[in-house]
Amino acid sequence: MSGRRLILILAISAACGGKASVSVDVLFGDPSIPTPTDPPYGNEVVYPSGLRLGLIPDAVLSSTYPNPDQNPFGSARSQHYQRVGMFLPLEIAPTAERVSENFSLSEYVNATVQRGGTRAYVDPEVVWHVQLVRSGLGRPLIVSSSFRAPGHNRDVGGASFSRHLYGDAVDIDVDQNRSDANTRGQEIFNEASDVGVDFVLPLEDTSVDVSGLRRVSWVHLDDRGF
Numbered sequence: 001m002s003g004r005r006l007i008l009i010l011a012i013s014a015a016c017g018g019k020a021s022v023s024v025d026v027l028f029g030d031p032s033i034p035t036p037t038d039p040p041y042g043n044e045v046v047y048p049s050g051l052r053l054g055l056i057p058d059a060v061l062s063s064t065y066p067n068p069d070q071n072p073f074g075s076a077r078s079q080h081y082q083r084v085g086m087f088l089p090l091e092i093a094p095t096a097e098r099v100s101e102n103f104s105l106s107e108y109v110n111a112t113v114q115r116g117g118t119r120a121y122v123d124p125e126v127v128w129h130v131q132l133v134r135s136g137l138g139r140p141l142i143v144s145s146s147f148r149a150p151g152h153n154r155d156v157g158g159a160s161f162s163r164h165l166y167g168d169a170v171d172i173d174v175d176q177n178r179s180d181a182n183t184r185g186q187e188i189f190n191e192a193s194d195v196g197v198d199f200v201l202p203l204e205d206t207s208v209d210v211s212g213l214r215r216v217s218w219v220h221l222d223d224r225g226f
C-alpha cells in the first residue's frame with residue numbers, strides 16, 4: 001500500500017462552538033516498529049500498517065484529565081501521565097483502514113463512536129503488541145475496550161489514572177461461555193508478556209458477571225511506559 005494517499009476534508013464544530021475546517025491526511029508509508037511515546041502526543045500518529053493520521057487538539061477534553069502529579073506512582077512517573085493533548089478526529093477518521101495486519105482502526109474506536117464520542121487516541125505501540133499477540137496465537141482477537149475519555153472512564157468505574165485514558169491500554173475479550181476460556185485467557189496473558197507489553201492483568205483479575213447471562217471477562221494489557 002506504499003504511496004497510497006487520500007485526503008479527507010470536513011468542516012467540524014470547533015471546541016469554541018464555531019466551525020473549523022480540519023484536514024486529515026491519510027497516507028500509507030512504510031510500516032515500522034513504533035517507538036514508545038508519552039502524552040500529550042504529537043501532530044500525527046503512524047501505525048504498524050504504515051497508516052499515518054493527523055491529530056487535532058481538544059483543549060476542553062484535555063482539561064478533564066487528572067493532574068499528572070497526583071498519579072499513584074509518584075512524581076517520578078508524571079511524564080507518563082501528562083494530559084492527552086492531541087486526538088484522532090473520529091468524525092473524519094478513516095475507521096475502515098487497517099492499523100496493523102489484522103486490525104482496522106474501527107476495532108479500536110467503535111466503542112467510542114457508538115457512545116457519541118468524537119475524540120480518541122490509539123497508541124501505535126499497543127497496536128503493534130496486540131498484533132504480535134494475535135499473530136503468535138494464530139487466531140482472531142476481539143478488542144473490547146481501548147480509549148476512554150476521562151468522563152466515560154468515570155461512568156464505567158475505571159481507575160482514575162487508568163491507562164485507557166492515555167490510549168495505550170487494550171482489553172482483549174475472553175468468552176466465558178467457552179469451556180476453554182481460562183486456557184485462552186492464560187494464553188493471551190503469556191503471549192502479551194512474551195512480546196514485551198509493559199503491564200498485563202490476567203483474566204482472573206477482571207472477570208465480571210453481566211446480567212447473569214453471559215460472563216464477560218478480558219485480559220487487560222497496556223504500554224504505560226514503565
Ligand SMILES: [Zn+2]
Pocket residue numbers: 145164169170171220221
Ligand atoms: Zn483495561
